[in-house]
Amino acid sequence: MSWPLASFAIVALVLGAGWLTYERTRPSARMVAIVATLAAVAALGRDAFVALPDVKPITAIAFVVGYALGPLPGFTVGAIGMLASNVMLGQGPYTPWQMAAWGLVGLIGAGFGALTRRRVSRIPLALACAACALLAKEIMNVYEWTLGASHTPAAFIAIAGTSLPFDITDTIATFAFALAFGPELARLLARTRERMTVEWVAVPAGPLALVAVTLAMFAGIAVLASPARAASLSSEVSYLVRAQNTDGGYGGAPGQASSEEYTAWAAIGLASAGRDPADVRRDGHSPLDSLRAQASTLSGAGDIERTILAVRACGASAYTFAGKDLVAELLRERSHDDSFDEQVNLTAFAIIALRAVGHSPSYGPIRQAAGWLQRQQNSDGGFSFGERGSASDVDDTGAALEALADAGARDKHILGAAADYIIRSQNLDGGLPEQYGGESNAQSTAWAIQGLIAAGYRPADIRRHGSRSPVGYLETLIAPGGSIRYSRTGAQTPVWVTSQALAALAGRVLPVGP
Numbered sequence: 001m002s003w004p005l006a007s008f009a010i011v012a013l014v015l016g017a018g019w020l021t022y023e024r025t026r027p028s029a030r031m032v033a034i035v036a037t038l039a040a041v042a043a044l045g046r047d048a049f050v051a052l053p054d055v056k057p058i059t060a061i062a063f064v065v066g067y068a069l070g071p072l073p074g075f076t077v078g079a080i081g082m083l084a085s086n087v088m089l090g091q092g093p094y095t096p097w098q099m100a101a102w103g104l105v106g107l108i109g110a111g112f113g114a115l116t117r118r119r120v121s122r123i124p125l126a127l128a129c130a131a132c133a134l135l136a137k138e139i140m141n142v143y144e145w146t147l148g149a150s151h152t153p154a155a156f157i158a159i160a161g162t163s164l165p166f167d168i169t170d171t172i173a174t175f176a177f178a179l180a181f182g183p184e185l186a187r188l189l190a191r192t193r194e195r196m197t198v199e200w201v202a203v204p205a206g207p208l209a210l211v212a213v214t215l216a217m218f219a220g221i222a223v224l225a226s227p228a229r230a231a232s233l234s235s236e237v238s239y240l241v242r243a244q245n246t247d248g249g250y251g252g253a254p255g256q257a258s259s260e261e262y263t264a265w266a267a268i269g270l271a272s273a274g275r276d277p278a279d280v281r282r283d284g285h286s287p288l289d290s291l292r293a294q295a296s297t298l299s300g301a302g303d304i305e306r307t308i309l310a311v312r313a314c315g316a317s318a319y320t321f322a323g324k325d326l327v328a329e330l331l332r333e334r335s336h337d338d339s340f341d342e343q344v345n346l347t348a349f350a351i352i353a354l355r356a357v358g359h360s361p362s363y364g365p366i367r368q369a370a371g372w373l374q375r376q377q378n379s380d381g382g383f384s385f386g387e388r389g390s391a392s393d394v395d396d397t398g399a400a401l402e403a404l405a406d407a408g409a410r411d412k413h414i415l416g417a418a419a420d421y422i423i424r425s426q427n428l429d430g431g432l433p434e435q436y437g438g439e440s441n442a443q444s445t446a447w448a449i450q451g452l453i454a455a456g457y458r459p460a461d462i463r464r465h466g467s468r469s470p471v472g473y474l475e476t477l478i479a480p481g482g483s484i485r486y487s488r489t490g491a492q493t494p495v496w497v498t499s500q501a502l503a504a505l506a507g508r509v510l511p512v513g514p
Helices: 003-025 029-048 058-069 071-089 095-116 122-147 153-194 207-219 227-231 234-243 260-272 287-293 301-313 326-331 344-356 364-374 394-406 412-423 442-454 470-475 494-505
Strands: none
Touching (some): 234 260, 394 442
């Protein structure tokens, strides 16, 4: 087979696999931007090691991206990373073969992640990356074989034997790269994919604050929206109604293709503001119709948890949703240590989701998950996205706090320490950042308000720096058309931001019903 014919076949394979994965997942604009950045990083990483032949991080990056984000991101990062890096290293008839080989690495990473439920430790992940490096090199040996005059098995063995030292070097280097950054990159990407932003603030800590938290936990206090406050949200609700697509779903902004994530949050936001999502229709389709149509795209605990909350907001059953028992699927995500995927974020939302379907705090998986969650608290009182020992952040400390409240936790020292950690994060403008010292944003502030309510506090009283409260800050971001800006400097994904802010402005906490 001549190299032009072989390369043409490989190009067809690359384009066909890319199109199939695109059609299967239909990524949002936000995900496209993330994947484009990752592909650029992979390309730069390969170019940066140009002085060290066969020592490149691109295989590990492509595999981990597929492992954490799924087939389309993994395929794209591997294929486009090779194409882009060859702009500097030089294009040739080998380029489509490289694109196919490393695109396949990303696809295998996605399959590996699905089979293992993304629960493998550092060494198995590194070994899988190394195996894919060897596979990719063998594909390139096939390319070399197509260029020769003889296409016999003996000729291929000769080519493979000649390249063996280089293949081994690449395999060992990939193992080392994956061992060094694989799990950390996977967790970072998982946070991007699974993230359901939840942040919180609390009143100044002290004996009275601890008493208030404790009484709230014992009494099961839940502060709901007043009719006057709900009525004042008509412009925000109207904005979401206008942003609905003809399939009943929502994109990150008006006019963007519907995605399960944004549709789920829109349903939760509408229900929080007192509008039944089942009654919000475009061309006869409701958000619930769109969620059903996209049920096959659900992957991992985060997708399942978010969908359970949205289904509850729509007044439907998560036990019989689009032919799926979402509750059973969620319970299958439990790890041997009673957590969900060994992550604070996913474990917290699992507790909230299980409460949404009617389970009591004494239900075994809730009680056990809450116990695991409490053990992940860091010495500074905060919680991280993963496990104890990683850097604390406001988002996951808030998620853990609400989950522990839903689970009936009563340890005032754990709750008080978490609240004290969050107190220090409020900015001078009254808003909350994702991490201490960062810029305030609407979503973090919105979840801060919900956290206060869940803990029995009045959000309007939280004025740590004597300026605005979180509610006051959030109201400054409401645009004339009813959407809510992400921050004073950005207005990205207005549908998503408005949906999450609605729950806070309405004074609601998760889970919400229609």
